[in-house]
Structure formats: structure tokens, C-alpha cells
């Protein structure tokens with residue numbers, strides 16, 4: 245397994261180079277000119293614009309600029325300096341990314357617990373009243389726009405009841421509303437995923453085998469069905485989490501949280517290319533780690549994948565058979 | 574058919590099982606009755622869709638619900654009606670007194686638990702033993718079905734089909750069942766493995782003195798293993814008797830057709846070849862003899878009534894109007 249992880253980490257290098265190249269290219273072909281914007285828009289004099297272009301080395305050939313960027317990245321660990329603020333991108337990302345991460349992690353944990361629990365309930369009580377109620381709420385959860393639910397929650401909990409602050413990020417109370425908003429929509433999708441996956445697994449022959457052994461229903465569900473059903477759910481959660489790490493612009497704007505989402509959108513609007521490139525690089529890295537985490541979680545659940553990884557990592561050593569594996573019944 | 578009541582340890586009376594689907598009610602098992610004595614092997618034969626698996630699941634009260642439902646009947650094990658038992662009582666019977674080997678070994682094992690754990694789970698459920706004792710017993714079980722105990726910690730995907738079925742057999746036999754139901758345990762395996770697995774089962778069955786309900790398409794296996802034979806057609810038992818009665822003194826036109834469709838019972842081709850015509854749609858069964866459409870001996874009356882079960886001698890039961898006038902002892 246160690247070999248497998250190492251292999252995956254090495255694979256990161258070409259991936260990141262590819263991501264950088266793409267980000268560079270996209271900026272290249274995107275309409276708009278950073279120099280014009282920095283010089284003060286269309287009314288700026290051509291001399292001023294030309295001077296800024298020279299300062300930012302915008303007239304150098306693409307390859308030269310890309311090479312320069314990669315060199316600085318490798319030698320100094322420098323992922324760029326903002327055109328606009330002249331501040332290093334790394335410092336700004338280091339300040340903002342933890343906020344985004346915190347929000348994504350809390351929301352994802354919240355959503356997973358609630359989503360999986362409700363998903364199991366609606367699967368084992370299929371077509372019951374409870375199942376219908378849960379289905380209704382999850383439909384509401386996925387279809388309600390986040391800005392709308394945010395505003396409703398602020399109105400109710402922050403303005404009417406005055407229980408929670410409406411914006412900011414300094415105390416744990418500040419995190420409740422944004423995480424509830426994000427978590428709800430994520431939970432809604434996890435509920436659906438868990439339900440359908442559970443229903444699929446419950447029909448399997450090995451569940452019948454477990455029942456034929458005389459196993460009690462609670463254990464049939466928790467030990468035999470749930471673990472198998474979680475495999476696709478884990479993917480779903482990982483995907484959501486990866487997207488969340490890219491920032492939640494609307495939420496960040498409404499709750500005034502300095503996250504990575506708003507940073508990038510602002511940078512795109514301002515054609516602040518180094519900021520876009522640097523942030524994209526960091527996000528690509530973060531997403532790669534999430535993917536790796538999901539894959540390792542898979543392996544923890546599913547021995548078939550474990551075998552696959554072991555073969556991929558070309559491990560020769562055969563793991564000794566443990567006579568007492570498994571969880572408590 | 575109410576002779577010798579006390580002797581039979583399993584008695585199924587008028588069992589009716591339906592699947593209530595969106596496209597109508599599938600009458601999978603229609604009013605079947607049979608008895609088994611301790612240590613006996615009863616074979617249940619019949620074409621696909623006859624209701625064999627449903628009957629077996631009925632005995633364990635494991636008919637998938639929804640859509641399946643046991644509508645009526647009694648299943649008496651040592652005189653106690655299983656269908657009246659609480660969920661908890663039934664859980665104590667499943668896996669210890671009545672166990673089942675399923676049709677498809679590829680999907681019968683949990684893919685993410687070790688095979689050893691899957692065997693020792695059933696041992697722990699029905700015996701007061703510690704985890705390590707259960708593991709030891711599971712290892713013994715593995716050896717008994719011909720798998721080295723070192724493979725305890727392996728997962729199902731590391732096993733071949735035949736070995737998986739051996740694991741399933743180990744699970745089924747781990748708690749010395751009184752009744753072992755085996756649902757075409759070898760149909761998914763290739764021929765050489767089939768023989769080995771059957772041998773293992775037969776030997777263990779003898780060792781443990783278990784009664785067995787054997788569901789199979791393979792008349793060769795029936796001839797080799799069973800004491801009694803029940804022939805199922807469209808959810809009904811159309812002929813029942815000892816192996817000799819059914820094989821040498823075949824009465825029901827359907828059973829006869831089954832044998833006729835075999836090229837040669839002693840040759841290697843032992844699988845059933847479907848006989849002419851189709852089994853009736855189980856969601857709209859006729860109210861007369863369900864074999865009428867395919868029967869070569871059908872008569873006018875056959876379309877008028879549902880034939881009663883007749884004892885044509887020594888407990889040889891036939892559900893066919895041809896024998897309506899015969900009574901026990903006529904032969």
C-alpha cells in the first residue's frame with residue numbers, strides 16, 4: 245500500500261505541470277488585457293499601457309513566461325505575485341484557504357452524518373411515510389438555491405431571533421449558518437445516493453445469506469449492507485468536498501467570509517493572472533489529495549480494491565492472513 | 574395423506590406463496606404439501622420458474638417481501654409451525670436448524686468480509702463460544718469442505734467459483750443443521766467442479782445425518798442422491814413418491830415428458846431439455862390442470878376441473894385426472 249501511495253504522489257508532478265500549463269493557456273486566450281485594466285481602463289494612454297506591459301513582461305513569448313514561472317516555483321516556492329496588489333499569492337492563499345477548508349470540512353462532515361443516516365432510514369423503510377418525508381426534504385435541499393436559503397436563515401436566526409451572527413468568521417457561531425446552508429444541499433444529495441445504493445445492496449444474494457444464517461436484521465443492515473453500500477457514497481462525498489475546496493463564492497459573499505472562491509473570481513475579473521494561476525495550482529493539489537484520500541478510503545472498505553492497489557504498487561510481499569479480522573457483530 | 578404424522582420431522586401443509594408485483598400477482602407456489610423424515614433426502618425437480626426456490630425460501634420464511642408473501646399454509650418443524658414464530662425465534666432456526674445453500678455461489682458471499690469471518694459469524698450466532706473458538710471451528714469447517722485453513726483471512730474474490738460454493742456449504746453445515754436445503758448448488762459451476770462439490774456435500778451430509786431438500790435440474794443427481802422425489806410444475810407438486818416410484822413407475826404425463834426429453838439417463842447428457850410448449854404464465858394460471866396445454870394425454874374433462882391429488886399406491890401421489898379413479902392399493 246505504501247508503494248501505491250508513493251506512486252500516486254509521484255503521479256502528481258505531471259498532473260500539476262499540466263494544470264499550470266492549462267491555466268496559463270486559458271489566461272492567454274481569455275479576452276481582456278490586464279495592463280489596460282491596471283492602467284485604468286480604456287481611457288488610459290497607450291504609453292502608460294505599454295509601460296505596464298513591459299513591467300509585467302506581458303510581451304515576452306509564452307514559453308519564456310511559463311518557463312520563468314515554473315523556475316520561480318521550483319527554486320523559490322513562489323507561486324506568483326498579484327499584478328494588482330503586488331502581494332505574493334502564496335501569502336493570500338495561506339490566509340484564505342484555511343477558511344475555505346474549514347467551511348468545506350464542517351459542511352461535509354455534517355452532511356455525511358445526516359445524509360447517510362437519513363439515507364439508510366429511507367432505504368429500509370422504503371415507501372413508508374418517513375421515506376416520503378425524507379424524499380421531500382432532500383428534493384427541497386437540492387433544488388433550493390443557496391442564496392435563497394442563506395437569506396431565509398439569516399432573516400430568521402440572525403435578524404429575528406438574534407441567536408447567530410449574520411456575517412463574519414471569527415467565532416464558531418459564525419460558521420453555523422454557512423455550514424448549514426452548504427451542508428443541507430450536500431446532505432440532500434447524499435441521502436439520495438445512500439438510499440439507492442442501500443436498496444441495491446439489500447437485494448443482493450449475500451444479504452439473503454446473512455439472513456439465512458439467522459443474523460439479526462440490525463446487524464444485517466449495519467455490518468453487511470451498509471459497508472457495501474457506502475462505496476459509491478464515499479465517491480459522492482469526495483466529489484462534493486473537492487468542489488467545496490474550490491470555494492463557495494455565493495456563500496462567501498453573503499456571509500462575508502474571506503475564502504478562496506471570491507479571491508479567484510475577483511482575480512479573473514481583474515485579469516490578475518498570477519493570482520488565478522497560483523490559486524488554481526493550490527486547488528489542483530488539494531483536489532488531488534482529496535482524490536487520494538477517497539481512493540484510500542475505498543481500499544479500507546473494499547478488499548478487492550486493496551488487491552488491485554497492491555498489484556498496481558507491484559508489492560511482492562503477501563500480507564499474512566489474520567485469523568481474527570472483522571468487526572464486532 | 575395423513576398417515577404417519579408423528580414420524581415426519583418436517584411437514585409442509587397447503588403452502589401458498591405469491592409475489593405481488595405491479596404487473597399482477599405471480600402465483601409462485603400453489604397449495605403444496607409434503608413431508609420429510611429425519612435423515613431423508615427429498616429432491617425437488619421441475620423446470621425453471623416452477624417455484625422451487627420460492628418454496629425453499631418459504632421454509633426459511635425468507636421470501637423477499639415486498640413483493641413476496643406467504644399467503645397461507647403451515648410449515649411444521651418437529652410439530653412447531655415456523656410461520657407462527659416471532660422474528661427472534663425464526664432467527665434461531667435459520668442457520669442452525671434449517672440452512673440453505675444458494676443457487677449462485679458467485680454472489681452468495683459478502684465481497685468485503687473474509688470467508689473465515691463469514692463462517693465464524695454463523696457459529697457465533699448459534700453457539701456460546703468466544704471469538705477465537707469460533708475462528709478455530711470455522712477453520713475446521715474450511716478443512717472439512719476441502720479448503721486449507723490458512724485461507725481463513727482471504728476474501729471471496731480470491732476464490733474460484735467451486736471454492737466459493739464450498740465456503741457456502743461450510744456456512745450451511747457449520748451448526749449441524751437438521752435440514753439442509755440446497756438450491757441447485759452446482760448449476761453455476763463447471764462440470765468437473767460440480768462432481769467434486771456434490772461429493773463433498775454428500776459425504777458431509779452422511780457424516781452429520783442431516784435431512785436434505787435438494788433442488789435440482791439434474792435427474793442424474795436425483796437418481797444418485799434422493800430417497801424421495803417431488804416433481805413441481807407451475808407452483809404445484811404434480812407427482813411425489815419414492816425414487817423408485819417416480820423413476821420406475823412414472824405416472825404423471827409431465828414427469829414422463831421430463832424423462833422422455835432426456836436422450837439417455839445413463840449417458841453424460843443429464844441436463845433437462847425443455848419439453849415442448851411453455852409453462853403457463855404464473856400470474857394468470859388456469860383453473861383447470863395447469864399442464865393441459867402441453868399434455869399429450871389430455872382429455873375433455875381436464876379442461877373442466879383442477880385435478881385432485883391421488884394416492885396411486887404406497888404414498889405415490891399424482892395430481893392428474895388420468896388417475897382420478899385409482900385409489901391406494903389398486904396397483
Ligand SMILES: Nc1ncnc2c1ncn2[C@@H]1O[C@H](COP(=O)(O)OP(=O)(O)OP(=O)(O)O)[C@@H](O)[C@H]1O
Nearest residue numbers: 592599601620621622623624625626627628640855
Ligand atoms: N422477487 C420476485 N418478484 C416477482 N416474481 C418472482 C420473484 N422471484 C420469483 N418470482 C417468480 O416466481 C416464480 C417462481 O420462481 P422461482 O425462483 O421459485 O422458480 P425456480 O423453480 O426456482 O426456477 P429456477 O429453476 O429458474 O431457479 C417465477 O415465475 C418467477 O418469475
Ligand code: SF4
Nearest residue numbers: 862865868875893894
Ligand atoms: S389432468 Fe389431464 S391435462 Fe392434466 S396432466 Fe393429467 S391428463 Fe394431462
Ligand SMILES: [Mg+2]
Nearest residue numbers: 625626627676
Ligand atoms: Mg431457483
